[in-house]
Amino acid sequence: MNDWLVYGTKNGTHAARNIGNSRFEQDHFMEETPDRIMLLNGLILNKKELFKQYHTESLDTLVNTMFVADPDQFFHQFKGPFTGLVYDFQQENAVVFTNQTGDSAVFYYLSDTLCVFSSNYTVLCDFLRTKAVSLTLDEQAAHWMLTFGYLIDNHTFAKEIKRLLPGKALYLKDGTWFEKRYHQFTSDHLEITEEEAIDQIDALFRQAVKRCFDKDLEYGYTRHLVDMSAGMDSRMVNYVAEALGYTGITNLSYSQTGSEEERWSKAMAAHLGHPMVFAALDDHEFIYDIDALLRGNYGTYLYTGITGGARLLSTIDWRQFGTEQTGQLGDIAIGTFVKTDSLAVDPEAVRLSHRLPLRYEPNPEGFQNQDLYSLYTRGFLGAMSSWFVRKEYTYALSPFIDVDFMAFCYALPTEMRRNHNLYWKWVKKYYPDALTVPTSRKRVPVTPVEKSKDFMEKVFHKGLKVTRKGLFKIGLVSSRIRKDASMNPYEYWYDTDPKMRAFLDTYYKEHLPLLDPYPQTKRDVEALFNSPVVLEKLMALTVLGER
Numbered sequence: 041m042n043d044w045l046v047y048g049t050k051n052g053t054h055a056a057r058n059i060g061n062s063r064f065e066q067d068h069f070m071e072e073t074p075d076r077i078m079l080l081n082g083l084i085l086n087k088k089e090l091f092k093q094y095h096t097e098s099l100d101t102l103v104n105t106m107f108v109a110d111p112d113q114f115f116h117q118f119k120g121p122f123t124g125l126v127y128d129f130q131q132e133n134a135v136v137f138t139n140q141t142g143d144s145a146v147f148y149y150l151s152d153t154l155c156v157f158s159s160n161y162t163v164l165c166d167f168l169r170t171k172a173v174s175l176t177l178d179e180q181a182a183h184w185m186l187t188f189g190y191l192i193d194n195h196t197f198a199k200e201i202k203r204l205l206p207g208k209a210l211y212l213k214d215g216t217w218f219e220k221r222y223h224q225f226t227s228d229h230l231e232i233t234e235e236e237a238i239d240q241i242d243a244l245f246r247q248a249v250k251r252c253f254d255k256d257l258e259y260g261y262t263r264h265l266v267d268m269s270a271g272m273d274s275r276m277v278n279y280v281a282e283a284l285g286y287t288g289i290t291n292l293s294y295s296q297t298g299s300e301e302e303r304w305s306k307a308m309a310a311h312l313g314h315p316m317v318f319a320a321l322d323d324h325e326f327i328y329d330i331d332a333l334l335r336g337n338y339g340t341y342l343y344t345g346i347t348g349g350a351r352l353l354s355t356i357d358w359r360q361f362g363t364e365q366t367g368q369l370g371d372i373a374i375g376t377f378v379k380t381d382s383l384a385v386d387p388e389a390v391r392l393s394h395r396l397p398l399r400y401e402p403n404p405e406g407f408q409n410q411d412l413y414s415l416y417t418r419g420f421l422g423a424m425s426s427w428f429v430r431k432e433y434t435y436a437l438s439p440f441i442d443v444d445f446m447a448f449c450y451a452l453p454t455e456m457r458r459n460h461n462l463y464w465k466w467v468k469k470y471y472p473d474a475l476t477v478p479t480s481r482k483r484v485p486v487t488p489v490e491k492s493k494d495f496m497e498k499v500f501h502k503g504l505k506v507t508r509k510g511l512f513k514i515g516l517v518s519s520r521i522r523k524d525a526s527m528n529p530y531e532y533w534y535d536t537d538p539k540m541r542a543f544l545d546t547y548y549k550e551h552l553p554l555l556d557p558y559p560q561t562k563r564d565v566e567a568l569f570n571s572p573v574v575l576e577k578l579m580a581l582t583v584l585g586e587r
Contacts, residue, residue, distance in 0.1 A: 041060060041062050041063075041064070041431045041432070041433075041434065041435060042058055042059065042060050042061065042062035042064075042065075042068055042081060043058075043059040043060055043081070043158065043159045043160040043163060044056065044057065044058055044059065044070070044079055044081050044123075044125075044158065044159050044160075045057045045059060045156065045157070045158040045159075045160070045163055045164065045167060046077055046079070046125055046127060046156070046157050046158070047154065047155065047156040047157070047167070048127065048129070048154075048155050049153060049154055050152065050153045050154070052129070054077065054127070054129060055072075056070060056072050056077045056079060058070065059160065059163055063259065063358070063362070063434075064083055064255075064259060064362075064435065066099065066258075066259075067080075067082065067083050067084050067087065067099070068080065068081050068082075068099075069099045069100050069103050071100065071104075074129075075128065075129055075130045076126070076127065076128050076129065076130070077125065077126070077127045077129075078103065078104075078107070078124075078125070078126045078127075079124055079125055079126075080099070080103055080115075080118075080122060080123075080124040081122065081123050081124060081159055082120060082121045082122035082123055082124075082139070082144055082159075082435070083120045083121055083122065083255055083363070083435050083437070084099075084118050084119070084120050084122060085119045085120035085251040085252065085255060085437070085442070086117075086118070086119040086120070086251060087099070087102075088254075088258075090102055090106075090117060090118075094106065107126060111126070111133075111135070112135060112209075112211070113209075113222050115135075115137045115209070115222075116222050116223055118139070119251070119442065119443050119444070120139065120251075120255075120437075121139060121143045121144040121427070121435055121436075121437070122138075122139050122144055123137065123138045123139065123144045123145070123146050123159045124136075124137055125137070125146075125157055127212075132212065132215065133211075133212055133213055134210075134211065134212035135209055135210070135211050135212075136148065136157050136204065136209065136210040136211075137204070137208075137209040137210075137222070138204045138205075138206065138208065138209075139206065139207075140206055140207045140223045140443050141206055141207075141420055141424065141441045141443070141446070142205075142206040142416075142419070142420025142421055142424040142425075143420075143424045143427045143436070143438075143441065144159065144427075145159065145161070145203055145204065145338070145340075145428070146158070146159055146203070146204040146210070147159075147160075147161045147164050147196065147201055147202070147203050147204070147338070148164075148201065148202055148204065148210060149164065149168060149173070149200055149201050149202075150217055151173075154171060154173070155217075156168065157210075160338075161196060161201065161203075161338035161339070161340075162335045162336075162338060164201060165198060165201070168200070168201075173200065174200075175198040175199070175200055175201070176198070176199045176200065177197060177198075177199065177555075177557075177558055177561070177586075177587060178195050178196060178197055178198060178199040179558055179560065179561050180193075180195050180400050181195040181196055181197045181339075182197065182558075182561045182564070182565075182583045182586075183396075183398075183399055183400060183561070183564070184400075185339075185342070185579060185582055185583050185586075186393065186396055186561075186564050186565065186568055186579055186580065186583060187391055187392075187393055187394075187396055187398060188387075188390065188391050188392060188393075188417070188418075188422070189341070189342045189345075189391070189392030189393065189422070189575075189579055190340060190341040190342065190345075190392075190417075190418075190421055190422040190425060191203070191339075191340050191341075191421060192402065192404075192417045192421055193205070193404045193405065193421075194404075196338070196339065196340075197339045197586040197587075203340075204219070205405070205416075205421075206416065206420045206421075207221055207222060207223035207224050208220065208221050208222065209222050223443075224412075225412065225415065225446060225447055225450045226412075226447075226450065226451065227409060227411045227412055227450045227451065227454065228409075228411070228450075228451070228452070228453055228454045229451055230448075230451035230452055230453070232452065234456060234462070234465070237452055237456060237462060238462060238465055238466045238469055238470075240448060241374060241445075241448070241449065241462065241466050242466060242469075242470050244442070244444055244445040244448055245276075245280060245439060245440075245442075245445055246280055246283075246284060247442070247444065247445070248439030248440070248442030248444070248445045249277060249280045249281055249284060249439045250284060251439070251442065252363070252365055252437040252438075252439050252442075253281055253284070253286050253365065255362065255363060255437070256361075256362035256363055259362050261360070261361055261362035261363075262287075262288050263288040263289075263290060263360050263361055264281070264286060264288055264289050264290070264361070264362070264365060265290055265292055265317075265356065265361040265362075265363070265364050265365065265434075266278055266281065266289050266290070266291055266292065266314075266364075266365040266366075267291070267292050267293070267364065267365065267366045267367060268291035268292065268293050268305045268308060268309050268314070268316065269293065269301060269305055269367070269480075270299075270300045270301045270302075270303070270304040270305050270479060270480040270527075271367070271370075271371070271479060271480050271481050272367075272370065272371075272463065272467070272474070272479050272481045273367030273368070273369075273370030273371060273440065274366060274367030274370075275308055275367070275474055275477075275479070276367065276370065276467065276471065276474065277365055277366070277367045277438075277439060278291070278308075278312060278314070279312075279471045279473070279474045280439075280471070281365070282312065283471070289312075289314050290314060290315050290316070290317060290361070291305070291309040291314045291315070291316040291317070292316070292317050292352065292356075292364070293305040293306070293309075293316060293317075293318050293319075294318065294319040294320070294321055294347065294348045294349060294352050294527075295320070295321055295527030295528070296320070296321050296322060296523060296524060296526070296527055296528065296529055296532075297320045297322055297524070298523065298524035299524045299525070299526055299527050299529075300478075300480050300526075300527075301480070301526070301527035302318070302320075302527070304477060304478050304479060304480065305318075306318065307477045307478070308477045311476065311477050317352070317355075317356070319348055319351065319352040319355075321347060321348045321527070321528065324348075324533045324537070324540065325348075325351065326344065326346075326347055326348045326350065326351055327344065327533070327540055327543065327544075328543055329343075329350070329351070330343050330547065330581060330582075330585045331585060332350075333346065333350060333429060334582065334585045334586060336350065336428060336429035336432055337425050337426065337428045337429050338425075338428055339582070339585075339586045340421065340425040340428065341422060341425035341426065342392070342575075342578060342579055342582050343578065343581070343582045343585060344528075344578050345422075345425060345426050346426040346429050346430070347527070347528050349426065349429070349430070350429050350430075350432070353430060353432075353433040353434070354433065356433065358433065358434060361434070362434070363434055363435045363436065363437050364430060364433075364434050364435070364436045364437070365436075365437055365438075366436050366437065366438045367438060367440060368423060368424065368427075368436075368438040368440065368441065369419050369423060369424070369438060369440045369441050369446075370438070370440040371460070371481075372414065372415060372418075372419055373440040373441070373445065373446050373449045373450075374440075374449055374457060374460065374462055374463040374466065375457055375458075375459075375460040375462075375463050376411055376414075376454055376457045376458055377389065377390065377410065377411070377414035377415075377418065378410050378411050378414070378454055378458060379458070379459075382410070383408075383409040383410060383411075383454075384409075384410065385403050385407055385408075385409065385410050385413045386410055387402035387403065387413070387417075389410065389414065390413070390414050390417055390418040390422075392575060392579065393568065393573070393575070393576050393579060395567060395568060395571060395573075395576060396564055396567065396568070411450070411454055412450075415450070424441075459483075459484035460481070460483075460484070464483060505521075508520060508521065508522075512535070518535060518536050519531060519532040519535035519536050520532075520535060521535075523536075530574040530575060530578070531574050533574075534574045534577075544569075544577055544578075544581065547581055547584065547585075548569050548577075548580070548581065548584065551581075551584035551585070551587060552565065552566070552584065554584065554587040555583075555584070555587060561583070565580045565583055565584060566580075568580040569581070
């Protein structure tokens with residue numbers, strides 16, 4: 041997909057560049073004159089709504105009209121994966137912006153003689169090297185990767201480059217650059233009955249699905265590529281799309297064969313009568329794609345975060361499909377990460393590894409409660425990072441992160457959303473057929489009988505895991521877990537595949553000396569790579585790959 045880079049120098053030289061090609065050109069706008077650069081990039085899901093509001097059918101007219109009406113915040117009305125910039129060289133004013141939900145990003149470099157902005161971190165790094173700018177390791181970013189498994193703030197692996205966080209804009213006024221938040225979701229403030237909440241959830245979700253699927257139709261794609269997992273989120277995208285009358289749906293899924301992910305995603309696709317493109321991850325070849333995946337996800341997330349998704353997307357005939365429709369963040373939109381009555385921010389709840397102590401302030405944005413902290417860190421900065429890789433093939437969309445839908449969900453009382461209470465009731469009321477195929481999302485037990493049964497099942501499965509680990513230690517089984525234990529059974533692959541072990545060891549040994557100038561980070565990487573937990577080894581390699 042299309043990316044952009046804009047730069048300016050102290051002597052007045054400036055330029056804008058489009059990078060790559062796009063099948064969605066009618067959602068991109070660039071205007072470059074000797075006095076000004078204005079651009080908008082991505083997908084504007086509410087473009088037709090704005091056309092109607094501003095009485096135009098032209099994107100350039102729309103952007104200019106909105107800019108004149110509100111130069112500082114005109115972009116806050118856009119919905120979708122967008123980024124953009126307005127740079128007035130005569131007035132020495134600028135605004136650089138990214139969207140509200142983290143599925144798009146802007147990275148920037150500022151010095152006394154050069155300023156550079158781009159929607160692509162890798163492109164920005166390459167450009168700076170052509171200008172003889174030296175890039176050094178940001179050890180705080182490395183620390184976040186070794187503890188959270190993703191970057192939780194505006195740091196990148198290059199100390200000289202920063203990321204503009206979701207809902208923020210970067211301004212130049214009176215010769216000074218500064219960031220300002222233009223949008224933030226708020227939580228737990230709406231007084232509403234449960235029944236009213238369920239009805240409104242359905243209405244807003246239908247609106248969000250329509251915005252996503254209509255973008256395909258706008259560009260002439262009558263076939264829709266829609267993810268299907270073993271969970272509920274992508275399932276509900278499929279159900280609501282069908283309820284709205286969309287046809288030509290093809291499902292997309294990938295996992296280890298025999299896992300719940302394979303069994304139930306295929307069962308649901310068959311139940312709906314959808315063709316499915318399925319990729320087995322048994323060969324786990326994506327493990328060896330570390331350099332390509334890190335270039336794709338900009339080092340913002342564990343390099344295997346998308347697992348086999350990139351390889352599968354590379355096989356799709358994109359002449360037939362427009363976007364990739366997903367169900368990402370559905371679990372924390374209608375539901376919530378919060379499982380306790382405490383509202384206090386607890387960074388430990390969203391870490392992928394607890395092996396190292398936290399050495400920096402883990403709540404740099406000052407979120408006031410765990411609900412919002414989890415949304416912006418684990419959700420927008422963690423899970424959504426896979427979209428940077430997907431963007432090499434197409435734009436990914438999710439109706440769950442529609443700004444109107446998510447704003448309503450987060451305004452609901454946390455207690456109402458906890459344990460996916462509203463989620464189950466919404467599905468049962470409007471789409472009961474979606475519950476006929478098993479799902480990997482488990483309902484929280486409520487009655488004493490359900491709690492007792494749940495407790496006994498947990499004890500039983502815990503016993504099986506302990507027993508298997510014991511058998512593995514004495515050589516009676518080949519792996520500490522079953523091969524169908526999950527869609528990505530890292531421990532099984534590691535235990536049974538000497539090629540994978542050799543690759544990880546070789547990559548580690550060859551790249552570790554690059555951290556010699558950073559002794560603390562080097563010790564931390566050594567600690568994680570020597571851990572028995574395979575995920576921690578992959579976190580260590582992610583840091584080494586970024587060097």
